[in-house]
Amino acid sequence: MNKKQTRPIVILFFVQFLVMMGFGIVIPILPFLVQDLGGNAISLGIFMSAYSIMQFFFAPFWGRMSDRIGRRPVLLIGISGYGLTFFLFGVIHQLWLLIAVRALSGLVSSATLPTAMAYLADITEGADRSKSMGLIGAAMGLGMVFGPALGGWLGHYSFSTPFFAAGALALAILPFAWFFLPETLNSSSARSNKKIPRFSLQIFKDPLLTLYIFNFVINFSMAMFETTFALLAAAKVGFGPKEMGITFTILGIFGVIVQGGLIGRLVSRFGDAPLVKTGTYLCGFALIFIILAPNTVTLVMATVLFMVGNSLTGPTSSSLVTKQKSGSQGASLGLFQSFASLGRILGPVIGGALYGLAKGLPYITGAILLLGLVIVAQQKLYAYGKTEIKRPARS
Template sequence: MRKKLMGPMVILLIIQFLVMVGFGIVIPILPFFVTKLGGGALSLGIFMSAYSIMQFFFAPVWGRLSDRIGRRPVILIGLSGYGLTFLMFGVVNNLYLLIGIRALSGMVSSATLPTAMAYLADITEGEERSKGMGLIGAAMGLGMIFGPALGGLLGHYSFSLPFFVAGGLALLLMPFTWAFLPESLKQPISALSGRKRPRLTLAVLQDPLFALFAFNFVLSFTMSMFESTFALLAAAKVGFGPRDMGITFAILGIFAVIVQGGLIGKLVKKFGDAKLVNTGAVLCAVGLLLIILSADYKNIIFLVASTVVFMVGNSLMVPTSSSLVTKQSTQGQGASLGLFQSFASLGRILGPVTGGALFGIGMGLPYVTGAALLVLIVLLFGSKIKVNAHPPLVQE
């Protein structure tokens, strides 16, 4: 990647790393924190959904705003809001306030991801853009490795301490972002396009990017079903405990970093984004079916290997589909990426609930259902994903 891009890229990567640290830091302590405040399983479910619900509605808003006023101010808003809400988590002692702050955190921190991707799209093109998206994915993968580990370690001393650390790190990053992240948007997108801007209505079904939106929804939906049921499946079938789950998710994070941070650029150059999106979906489906098979045979090594296949497929889909959205968008990359992330949020809202319900009927149902949806989305929309189907907006 060109030297002049390294400064902004480092800032973007750190931001996304911190956001995912904050997302993952609550995983090991949340059930105990909610119980301490008098909540139960329903409260825990509401808490988890609140973040994604607000992301679903507000990611497109922040994306459109970044097209109008620039990427830099929106990233700064998201980062400061993220830091402040996590500090608020550390001092709250009321369950309803906890859920309200979680919703506020989702509302404000949803400004970071679509805007960071739009920023990257402003300063890169072609294979370099796909590689950059892969690096962002790798940073997020690292965040999901360190987040739960940090939460478990610090939560041993205090439930509040992990929130103070995550919020403090975000606020400490603010002056560096202000100083070293220049504005990437040369001219407001609204001044360049007379077309109607993408919005979260039924009209999105006719959007040229809907195939990519659908892929992102199915990917997030199946990933959420996996995340919400795998611990239960592994505990019931092979006797996994918290330590085993921590090791497994660390392995998954490492493979995500390897694929998205090291391999994705070379793979895009050789095969192209569209082929990798479809290949990733098929690999995810195969991984889900292998998980069920290995769990039934109670083979721990095979089980962990199956989750790696699933994660590799996921790691192929995320950066390449994001890159394609920026390459095909004709109505503002920030707005399109915001809408793209809203479909992911919708998947994260519906996935855990659906996965839990299916798991109650049969342990293998979430995985068979997820595999079927992934194959179906490839059959329905795989051929509609084309590189540069629409010329990108020119900003000069």
């Protein structure tokens, strides 16, 4: 990567870091805040799902918009709107308004990820693109590590303080995005995107459908894992909050190492499609090992294997999406992220219900879906790896 590529990538790294930190910063205080405003467990569930539901519907919209009007304005809308919604969180004292603002936050934040990835697709090629996608994934992982920690610390002073802090951090990156993120989509490219993919029945004819399904299954399995793992670990090896915090910190570290440091070298050597396949296999087998783990060490090792597989699959599948089409990357990535949101919406509900039937059922289900998908789709993945469209990177 040259210097002109590095500066936008660094800014986009911090954009996604702050977005995910803002998502995670509310996790430690949310149950207490909802209870303080007269809510219950149902209210908490609605609050959490509102964010992902809005991302599901609006990520494709923002992706299409970035193909039409450019990456830069959509990114600026997403960053500024996301920051402002956190200030609204800090001043609202009614539960229904809190849920409404949470939905608005999901709406505007969905402008950042597909557009950031489309921006990276505009300025990078080959292994550099996969590496940059990995850095964005690492940024999101770091945000989910630091967000809950910062929220728990600031929430000790007041429920409003974490929201004001998150809003200030999001708006702090806005001047850097304004001055140092030039537009990457030229007018001729925007005019050429006549057939922009949309979320409709036509999506079943989309040549990228297999990659969309991969993203759904990976995020669905991850959501089931995140929802039920604390209960499973407590039942198997007696984990409490302290042990869970340490475990998820370890997972975050491994995720950052793979996505932030190793993915570019691995793609240069093996290619994106083989790594998607390998990562999916690792995730599927890891879920089986989690069920079979007899003690704390093997349980943590199995969860690390799951995180490594997930970290391999995320950036490489995103990169493959951008490498199959010469135009409308924003729209395609918007649909790609919409499938991820659908997985995050359905995963907690179905995972919780399956766990109620049998403790290992969410993990068995996830393993069957992952391993079955990668076996059925092997030829399609091979075809994706052979049909990469080469476009000269911008300097």
